Structures are given as structure tokens and as C-alpha cells.
Amino acid sequence: MLTNISLQQVVECVLKEHKKTLAVLSCSLILLTSSALAQLAPEPSSQETSTEEKPTDIEEFIVVGSRIRHTTFDSPSPIQVITREGATAAGFNSTTDMLQSTSVTTGASQINNAYGNYVTDGGPGANTISLRGLGAGRTLVLINGRRLAPAGTRGAVGSADLNVLPTAMIERVEVLRDGASSVYGSDAIGGVVNVITADKVEGLIFEAELNKPIEDGGEQTRFSISGGLSDERWSFSGSLDYYERENLTLADRDWAKCGSDGLRDPETGESSDYIDPKTGKPKCSTISGTGSNGVTINTIGIQSVSADNYEELGLNGAPIGAPGTTTTTFTRFRPNSAITTGVLGFEGVGGGGNDINVRDTFEPRMLNTSLISPEKIYTTFLQGKYDLEALGDAELYVELLGHRRSSSQTGYRQLTLDYQLDSPLIPDELAFAHFGPDQGTSKGNDVGVRAFIGFGNDESEQTVTYYKPTLGITGDLLFLPDWKYDAYVSYANSNGEYRMQSYLTDKLTYAGDVVAATGGTDPGLVRDGLTCSINLTKPEEKCIPYPSLNAAVIGGNLPTDFRNYIFRNVIGETHYEESVFSAVFDGPLVSVPAGKIQGVLGVEHRRAKIDDKPDANSINDNLYNLTVAAPTKGKDNVSEIYTEIEIPLLADVSFAKELTVNGSYRYTDYESYGSGTTYKVGLVYSPTSWLSLRGTKGTSFRAPALFEQYQGVTSGFFDPAGDPCNEYGASENSVRAANCAAELPSQPEFQNTQGIEAFNQGGAAAGLFAETSENITYGFILQPELGNFGELSVALDYFDIDINDGVAQAGVSDILQRCYDDPQFRAGGGFCRLVTRDPATTQLTVTDTFTNLAIQTARGVDFTTRYENDLGPGNFLTEVSITRYLSQANKLFKEDEMDELNGTILYPEWSGTTDIAYAQDKWRLTYGVEWIGSMDSYKFHYKDLEEDPATSELDLKVGNYFKQRISLRYQSGDWETTVGIRNLTDKKPPTISALVYDRVGNAPLYSGYDYVGRELFVNFQVRY
Secondary structure: OHHHHHHHHHHHHHHOOOOHHHHHHHHHHHHHHHHHHHHHOOOOOHHHHOHHHOOOOOOOEEOOOOOOEEOOOOOOOOEEEEEHHHHHHOOOOOHHHHHOOHHHHOOOOOOOHHHOOOOOOOOOOOOOOOOOOOOHHHEEEEEOOEEOOOOOOOOOOOOOOHHHOOHHHEEEEEEEOOOOHHHHOOOOOOEEEEEEEOOOOOEEEEEEEEEEEOOOOOOEEEEEEEEEEEOOOEEEEEEEEEEEEOOEEHHHOHHHOOOOOOOEOOOOOOEOOOEOOOOOOEOOOOOOOOOOOOOOEOEEEEEEEOOOOOOOOOOOOOOOEOOOOOOOOEEEEEEOOOOOOOOOOEEEEEEOOEOHHHOEOOOHHHHHOEEEOOEEEEEEEEEEEEEOOOOOOOEEEEEEEEEEEEEEEEEEEEEEEEEEOOOOOOOHHHOOOOOEOOOOOOOOOOEEEEEEEEEEEEEEEEEEEEEEEEEEEEEEOOOOOOOEEEEEEEEEEEEEEEEEEEEEHHHHHHHHOEEEOOOOOOHHHOEOOEEEOOOOOOHHHOOOOOOOOOHHHHOOOOOHHHHHHHEEEEEEEEEEEEEEEEEEEEEEEEEEOOEEEEEEEEEEEEEEEEEEEOOHHHHOOOEOOOOEEOOEEEEEEEEEEEEEEEEEEEEEEOOEEEEEEEEEEEEEEEOOOEEEEEEEEEEEEEEEOOEEEEEEEEEEEEOOOHHHHHOOOEEEEEOHHHOOOOOHHHOOOHHHHHHHHHHOOOOOOOOOOOOEEEEEEOOHHHOOOOEEEEEEEEEEEEOOEOHHHOEEEEEEEEEEEEEEEEEEEOOHHHHHHHHHOOOOHHHHOHHHHHEEEOOOOOOEEEEEEEEEEEEEEEEEEEEEEEEEEEEOOEEEEEEEEEEEEEEEEEEOOOOOOOEEOOOOOOOOOEEEEEEEEEEEOOEEEEEEEEEEOOEEOOOOOEOOEOOOOOOOOOOOEEOOEEEEEEEEEEEEOOEEEEEEEEOOOOOOOOOOOOOOOOEEOOEEOOOOOOOOOOEEEEEEEEEO
16 A cells, blocks of 8 residues: 555656646556456466465566566567577678668668768768668667767767677667657657677687678678676676778779769660760769769869850960860860860860760779778677675676777869969960959959869778766665666766868968069979968968969879878867766556556656867868868756556456556656656557557657757858849749849849858757657567467557657758748748848858758558477578558648658668578578668659659669578587678669769669678687
């Protein structure tokens, strides 16, 4: 009776001001338990009441998705368990690869090492996991049931980096495919990944693993040592892992070497790509606006030169066009010493209606670009337990996770050098040239010639050091029978340094303004009799002048001292830390005929802060052709209290082997934006021993990441063509025309020539709050009794996740459109509050903050089956897992229609895995298949694009993708080895056209496809 009263007081305290409907629900459940169950439950037999005959050594453990201790993995929510043994048989060299596999992610795109040259949360080299395709920020990662704090570089650190996990010590991974914020707090919207380490390790285990691709590049190696000691009162174990992945470049894979547009003739099906005049084949690395990785190189830009104006420019003839040109008007030229008329020594390669791909757009060093980023990882994990023999047979436990990652990426850079008008560096044959106004490095002077130079490869590097100590105590509550407590404190610290290379605007400005050298000039700073006009007295600030413009310089042959002067290392630092205090109490509340009502009460407090310090050149807008990045600095505190109750309603009665209800509730108070609540109710009903029905309904939330709240202002420029007021007098949109006329009177033919400046920043000042979601799952588990025909389990689960008020940025184009199409315009506030126009220059400025906008849904069905039986002298096992999405949709604004992405590229409708194993004595043979279903994006709306496959030039459809593997394990005494082949048939990624999606070569940038190819793997373990 005392227990019931205590629970009632706690629940009333928590629910007094929040969710009264949940209070009613809890009361109803308790009343149902106390009255109805006594009538429905059978009388216990004498054996059931005899405590002496019950086993006493049944181990209880916490299963992901609940804080209540169980003896099985039975749960109202769908749970997948992955063992270390299964991961080794599949050839996964790291925990990261295992968690990002199709079997876990069900085809959802993941951020992995193929994204090293892209801007991603956590920075290059970070690997994250996204369940249900809802994003890494909506998937919670735990280690031994405790949060894994974020790690990474740059300002957008907000998700756990899988690289920090200790592969050698992992025993299993539990994956909850269901929302669970009421149990774990923020981020558990798409699901929860709980990594469980081995409880005890006896002796020493040495392990070595090698994944060797058949082709060059991408080799993975891992070495580890783990072990432990134990006694009656204490145990200690730990591991040390070393992992290395070698660089894999575009040049290492034939399918990645030639990024073409991938256009086709809809009638013949033949390629309609631009034909390179030099080769007679479709051009590689084009720059036709379709994103095929090319850049203009070996080329200069000047004013328009044609047969109509060459005499005005003082030339001795009309310009000569290169092979492939179709007009005689040019603004782009490349060196050709055979040209003796027109622009001497130069042939036209662009402008005047000529296809810009006539230009040089590729050179071999582009293929040095990283396809898969190389990295080296050191990870250590230590854990220990000590029985205090006091405080309720308490056990003191400690964990220490330490990690260091070094990753890098190779890219390719174009350099645009602006030679000032009338500069002595410009040769006589180009003295007439006048490219246009200052582009940012000419001190306000006009530019005579702009040189487009293939500069070569650049390198980016990241170093992340991460450590997470945890200290806790668990034991029995002395004043409540069978109740336990568990309290711990942990601290996580991530320190990252990121280095990239960039041109510095001030150095380019100094170096391009030259004068004749005098007798007192440092000889080392003189080139061709010229020196920088600026007088820099400090030795470290000496100015190295531009080289004289000639064919060699245009071709990329730049003096080493000049390269080193303008191209510098840019270094930033990122610090992220998180502290957690947690205490949870769980145990039986009261006995009822069907068992015991179990309860949980917990409290948790977390503190997190981020401090990202970009390089001073980045802060001061001194990175040429790159955006400004201000520091990101902020912190947040959260306090939470939660409760969970599990009620066995029926047990071992007719038509009810089991009927159990589980409910959880959490109250959360964030310092940054306020408080909120979440709940979840689940039910398990087993009418027979071989059939179980289960379902859950609840709410979850995701607190805005610190960078989404406090990201420092970063700037960038967008094309002037995006100004809604361009030629507003001819617009059919009367509202837009009127708004533009009010702002730009008497300019109906207005054409913006100023770039649109955009500022991105965190949304804390704008009142950013948590996004919420509703989660529903229901399904059944079928386990028929087959007798000698083996064991069969079949599960089918439906899931439905709806996210509201999702944290997102509106985007510059949407902000401008919604501002200028608003009938109230400036008077109405709305999106116009984010837009300003300079009355003198007419330049637009847009502020794009993180705010609560987006709506996202994911609905589908998971099907899993497992069959095991003795077959011949051994044991046969097969497991099949298939996911079919019924909807993957989102929209940015509430008034928009939902964009249905299901089945389009990056969002497969179908995905699945199959594993077949046969074990006999010391041998185990395993065969597996990962399947990504076909995808079709012809109906995908992208910039008003809706393509008819019958008439489209684009290839936006990919077929089914199957990746097979096979392995053989042998165990003998204290050692074992596993050998196998991944991607058995060397399946290449499919190809699509450019324009809509980021690509690698001609393949979609998508983690579900294998870029490495067939690889051999071997794992060897020996125990002492």
C-alpha cells in the first residue's frame, strides 16, 4: 500500500500542470488493473506459488525502448538485434560500416566517407546514422543505454559520430525503429541505436582484420587487443582499436573517371551529350550547368570580340574560333600559338552563343579527387565494476571512451587571376583587353584580363579528439523490496581541428597591383622587373607579385613562391562538450493476478555547449570565392523527469497468453526555449503462445541542435537572376509587379546586376523551439510450433511518423518569392522582415535563419522472418528483412502541398537483406544479399521539373541493386578466422543524368551503393 501511495504522489507532482489527459489515462489503467484482472485471471497453481522451485539465476537486463528490466527482447516496439558475430561474417571492418548497412538503415541515405568534399553536419570525415530517412539529428545513439555525445568539426556539430565507437568491445547492437523521446528525451524520433559492450572479457584477445579491394584504393585494416580480469567483487576489461582506410580516388575506378551530362535522345535512346571536338566522344567533366564536375581552365576572359568590332579594338582581323565553335563572337579564349590574326596567339572558346564546353574543362589531376576519404582512427574503451557490499549491495561502475580520428580529403581547384586594366603584366597582344569591373581583387580598378587557371589539387584535414568518462552506482533500494537504483554522471569532450587550403583575397589584391622595381627593392620580390606597389615592411608580409600573363601561366605553370604566397592553410577549431547526470529507480509497484506492475521513475540533467572558431581569414571575409564564417558559440541546459509503468493485464488464460500495457511520460525543461512533454503507450497481446500482436502510439521531439540555435553568421552570394523584380513590368503576377513598382518606381525593365547577398545564422534570437512528432506502430509476431520441422518467426510491423514544426532554413529563393508575392509586402512583416534592398545600389540582402517550418512524414511496413532447423550433420539458418515505404514526404511551408519522394532516387520504396548460414562443427558458411529497390525520379518536382520519360533527355531511373557477399568461418580452440568476399559480383553503382542530384562520376551520391567494388576480407582472432 505504501508503494502505491508513493507512486501516486510522484505522478501527481509530474502531471499537475501538464497533459491532464495522460493523467486520466494512467488512472484508468490502474483502476482496470485493480478490478477487472482479479475476475479474469486464473487461480495460481501450487507450483506457481512455490518460490523455492522458481529459478533464481535468470538474468534481467534493460532492452532498448524501455527502462524496465526484462528477461527477453519482447517489446511493444519493433527491435532489431545485431550481434558482433553477424557483423564479422558480413565483412564489416568497423562499427560504422555495420550501422550504415542496408540491414540497419533500410535504404535511407547516410553521411559517410564519400561525402568528404561536401558540406555536411559534423564536418568532413564524420559518419552518422539516420533511421527512417529522417536525418541523423532525429536518431539517438546510445552506448550501454547512455547518450553518445556529438563529435566533429566546424560549426554544425550536432549528431553522434559513429567513428568513436569501440568495435572490439561491442557485443551487440539494439536498434529501436520507433520514437522514444518519452523514454530517452530529445532526438529519438526516427529511432534509437543502443550499442552494448561485452560485460566481461576474460584473458586477452588479439584481432586483425583486412578488407582488400580487387582494384586499387580503399583498403581497410583494423587491429585490436582486448581483455580483462575479474574476481568475486570486481571486474575490469577494455580494448584498444586501430583502424585505417586508405584513400580511394576517382582515378581508381573506371566508372568514376568521366563525369558526363548523361543526356539521351528520347527517340533513339542514344547519348545526346556534348561531343568533345578533341576526342569525338561525349565530353567528360562538362560545365554546362549540369554539375558534371568540370571547371574552366587554360582560358582567359576579356570583352566581347567579333567580326563586327575587331577593328574598333585595333586587331588585325576577326577572332578565330576553336574546333566546335559555331559563331564568330567570343569572350573566352585559350592560347594557340598558330593563331596569327585576330587575337594573336589565342583562339575563341566561348561566348556569343557558343557552347561553353568548347573550353578546356578537364585535366588529369582532377582524378586525384577523393572518392572515399582516407582516415586513421585510434579508439580505447575501459570499463570496470566493483561490489561495495554496502548501500543495497551496490556496485560501482566506471567507463572511459577515448578516440582520435585523423581524416583528409583531396580536391581540385580552379584559380581566377584578375590582371588589372593596363597592367604591365599583360602582354602586348592583349593590351586591348577589358574584361570588366573589379571582381574583388583589383583595388576598385577595372579588370583587363581574367585568367582561368587549373591550379591543381588541394588538401583538407581534420583531427578530432574525443573522450567520455562515466562514473555510476547501481544497487537495491533498502526501503523498497525488489527496487533498484542506477545513478551516473558522465562528461563528453570533443576537440576538433580542421584545416583546408584557400586563396587569400588580400594577398591576391596585393600581388596583382605592380609597379616597376627600384634599386632598393628586395631582389627576391622582383619578377620581370616588377614588384608589388604596396610597401610591406614585415618579413612575414612580403608581397610576391603576379607572374606575367603568358600561355604557361594560363596552363597552370605558376611560380612556386607565388603559389605559396596566395594559397594558405586555413585552420579552425571546434570544441563541443556535454555533461549528464541521471538517476533512475525501477521495480514492482504491486502484485496483480497476471504478475507485477512495474514502475520507473527517473530524472536527468544535461548541459551542452559548442564553441567553433573559424580561421581569422574566414571571419574577416578574406577567403577568395568562399563564404564568410563567423564563430558559433552557445550553450543549453535541460532538466527532465520521466516515469514509465508496465501493467500485465492478463496472463495464461483462455485467448490471452499475455496482455501487457506499457506507458511512459516525460517532462522536459530547456533553458533555451522552455518546456514540453512527451508520452508513449504500448500494448502486447498474445492470444496464444505462437501469436503476438503489438502496437505503440506516442509523441517525440527534437530540441534544436546548438548550431541551429547559435550558428554564427555566414554569408554567400546568389545569382542576380534570382531577383523577383527583374523585368517586373512584364510579369503576369500583379501582386509582385505592384510590390516591385513600389520599391523600384519607374523601372519596369529593371535588371539586377548585383549579386544577392545571403546571411545564414542560428535561430535562437528568432525564438526557435523544438520540433515535435507523432509516432504509431503496430504489427504482429508469428512463431508457430513446427516440431521437428524447425523454428520459424515472422514479424510484420506498420510504422507512421509525422514531424511538425521541423527545424529548417527557408532558403533564399523561397524567402524572396514569398516576400514579393505577399499582398501586404513590407507592411505585413512575414518573410519581408528577412529581406532588405539598398536604395542606392538596389542590391538585395536576405537573412536566412533556422526556424520552425518543415513537415515530414515516413510511413511503411517492416517484414522480418527467421527460420532455423537441423539439416544433415549441421544447422541451417536463414533471415530475411524487407522494408517497404508507403510514403516519404515533406514540405517546407504549411500551406504547400506535400512533396512525395517515395520511390525517387535517394528514397527507395523497397529495400531488404537476406542472410543464409549453415554451421557444422567448427565451420560456418554464410551468404548474404543487400537489396535496394529500383528508383524513378521522373515525377519528382525539382525547380518546377516534372519530366515525361517518353520525351525527356534526362535519365532519372535506376534499376534494382543487389550486392552479395559470402564468408566462411573456422573455429578451433582459442582461435578463429573468417574469410570472405564482399560485393561478390563486383556490382557497380547505377548511372543517372546530371542536373537534379549530386553525383560521383555518373552515379548518384548515395550511401546505399558500393563505390569500392569487390573486396576480399579476412578476420583473425586468437585468445589467451
